[in-house]
Amino acid sequence: MLITLDDVLTGEELASARALLAECPWESGLATAGPQAAEVKRNRQVPEDAPHLPALRRLVLGALARDPMFFAAALPLRILPPFFNRHGGEENRYGLHTDNAMRQAPEGAWIRADVSATLFLSDPEDYDGGVLTIADTFGSHGVKLRAGSLVVYPSSSLHEVTPVTRGERLACFLFLQSMVRDAGHRRLLHDMDMALLRLRQEIGETEPVVRLTGVYHNLLRAWAES
Numbered sequence: 300m301l302i303t304l305d306d307v308l309t310g311e312e313l314a315s316a317r318a319l320l321a322e323c324p325w326e327s328g329l330a331t332a333g334p335q336a337a338e339v340k341r342n343r344q345v346p347e348d349a350p351h352l353p354a355l356r357r358l359v360l361g362a363l364a365r366d367p368m369f370f371a372a373a374l375p376l377r378i379l380p381p382f383f384n385r386h387g388g389e390e391n392r393y394g395l396h397t398d399n400a401m402r403q404a405p406e407g408a409w410i411r412a413d414v415s416a417t418l419f420l421s422d423p424e425d426y427d428g429g430v431l432t433i434a435d436t437f438g439s440h441g442v443k444l445r446a447g448s449l450v451v452y453p454s455s456s457l458h459e460v461t462p463v464t465r466g467e468r469l470a471c472f473l474f475l476q477s478m479v480r481d482a483g484h485r486r487l488l489h490d491m492d493m494a495l496l497r498l499r500q501e502i503g504e505t506e507p508v509v510r511l512t513g514v515y516h517n518l519l520r521a522w523a524e525s
């Protein structure tokens with residue numbers, strides 16, 4: 300299931316992120332690619348020792364932390380520090396791949412990647428191509444969002460970034476372990492959560508709405524791990 304969230308960053312945050320990225324060094328995306336990804340990964344990313352990386356990470360994590368729709372979509376338990384990449388010029392694509400299941404946090408702990416997310420930082424008019432294409436059981440979906448908007452998708456999916464043939468595409472991408480491991484369970488919970496949100500707006504906190512909210516939490520209790 301793909302969930303897109305509009306305007307996760309404010310205009311001011313987007314401008315700050317771009318200003319910081321403009322001063323960042325870039326290294327080949329091959330620095331963090333496994334052997335299979337290395338065959339298809341042709342992009343650049345901000346290296347771990349870049350001076351502005353901590354500020355960029357704080358900016359993105361702060362925006363995600365205040366967004367209840369991100370919480371509802373991902374049910375995050377542990378979020379790995381976000382990365383920043385750039386597609387353009389010769390290094391303009393990331394072919395079909397799946398994200399590694401287990402990733403090591405900077406302090407050494409292993410985190411299971413259940414959910415991946417891409418935060419678009421370039422305006423879609425500023426580049427051609429660069430579509431994040433994600434395959435799920437219903438087929439393939441192309442995603443190219445407004446700058447400051449985010450897509451959340453299962454890390455288990457096959458996906459790619461199609462070649463950028465004009466301009467450059469800046470993005471932030473991240474992986475997280477969800478409280479709910481199973482993508483189907485996450486989807487049910489999200490569907491129910493969104494329906495409850497609308498019911499509350501349309502008819503208020505009536506007794507059936509309160510009961511259904513209880514069902515949501517009881518399902519979460521059954522499926523969540525911490």
Ligand code: NI
Nearest residue numbers: 396397398458
């Ligand atoms: Ni990926």
